[in-house]
Amino acid sequence: MTRTLEIPSLREAVTPQEWQARVDLAACYRLVALFGWDDLVFTHISLRVPGQPDQFLINPYGLCFEEITASSLVKVDHEGRPLMDSPFDINPAGFVIHSAVHVGRPYVNCVLHTHSLHGTAVSAQAEGLRPISQQAALVLPRLAYHGYEGLALREAEKARLVADLGSRNLMVLRNHGLLACGRSAAEAFNGMYLLEAACRIQVLAQSGGGALVEVPQDIVDGMPQQSREVTRGQGADLVWPALLRRLDRRLPGYDA
Known part of the structure; x- marks a missing residue:
C-alpha cells in the first residue's frame, strides 16, 4: 500500500514572491535528499x-x-512560532541554529544544515578540512568552525555560534555536521555542495593511507576571484536552473 500526503495548495493564499520562495526552498530540500545528505526527518533548511x-x-x-x-512548508517568526494555520509542527531544536544566523546576519536569507556522514566525519577531525582538493581550496576562504555544545536547544549558544561564523558563509559544526548560508536557496545549496564534496574527498583520500599533498596557501587565497571568473559572476545562479530540471526528472512535485 502506497501512503501519500494530501496537502492543500497555498499558492493562492500567499503572495507571488512568497510562493516562489516556497518553491525554491522545497526544491532545495529535495535536492538535499537527492544528493543523499538528509538524515531521516532531522536537520533543516x-x-x-x-x-x-x-x-x-x-x-x-x-x-x-x-x-x-x-505548500507543506511552515511559516514561523524568529522564535519559531507558526504564523499561518498548518497541520504540521516544527522541531524546536531545528530553528535555534537557523534563527541565530538569520538574526545575527540580516543579509543571510537561507540557512542549510546537514548531518551528512562525510561532513560529520571531517567535523570530528582535529585538523578539520584540509586543503587537499580544488573543492577544499574553494571552500576554505569562507569556512568557520563552531564547537559542539550538545543538541541545539539552548538560547545561550546562539551568540557563540554567530560570533564563530562571523562574516563567513560556511561552517563546520564540530562533532555535529555542516552549515551553509547565502542570499538565496541556490547560493546556500551551492556552498553546501562544495563543502560536502571537499569533506567526502578528504575522507576518501585519507582512506588510502598515504601522505596527502596540500594546495599552497597562495593558491587558496586566490580561489574566490578565480571562482567569480569561472562562473562569469553568476555564482550559484549558473547551476540552479539545471538542478531544477534534474528535480523535474527525478523528484517532481516539489512545486505543489
Whole structure:
C-alpha cells in the first residue's frame, strides 16, 4: 500500500514572491535528499520570506526531505512560532541554529544544515578540512568552525555560534555536521555542495593511507576571484536552473 500526503495548495493564499520562495526552498530540500545528505526527518533548511525580514519558512517536522512541497512548508517568526494555520509542527531544536544566523546576519536569507556522514566525519577531525582538493581550496576562504555544545536547544549558544561564523558563509559544526548560508536557496545549496564534496574527498583520500599533498596557501587565497571568473559572476545562479530540471526528472512535485 502506497501512503501519500494530501496537502492543500497555498499558492493562492500567499503572495507571488512568497510562493516562489516556497518553491525554491522545497526544491532545495529535495535536492538535499537527492544528493543523499538528509538524515531521516532531522536537520533543516530555512528561508526568509521576501519582503518580510521577521518571517521564515522551514520544513514540517516528520516529513522526509523528498516529500516536502511548497505548500507543506511552515511559516514561523524568529522564535519559531507558526504564523499561518498548518497541520504540521516544527522541531524546536531545528530553528535555534537557523534563527541565530538569520538574526545575527540580516543579509543571510537561507540557512542549510546537514548531518551528512562525510561532513560529520571531517567535523570530528582535529585538523578539520584540509586543503587537499580544488573543492577544499574553494571552500576554505569562507569556512568557520563552531564547537559542539550538545543538541541545539539552548538560547545561550546562539551568540557563540554567530560570533564563530562571523562574516563567513560556511561552517563546520564540530562533532555535529555542516552549515551553509547565502542570499538565496541556490547560493546556500551551492556552498553546501562544495563543502560536502571537499569533506567526502578528504575522507576518501585519507582512506588510502598515504601522505596527502596540500594546495599552497597562495593558491587558496586566490580561489574566490578565480571562482567569480569561472562562473562569469553568476555564482550559484549558473547551476540552479539545471538542478531544477534534474528535480523535474527525478523528484517532481516539489512545486505543489
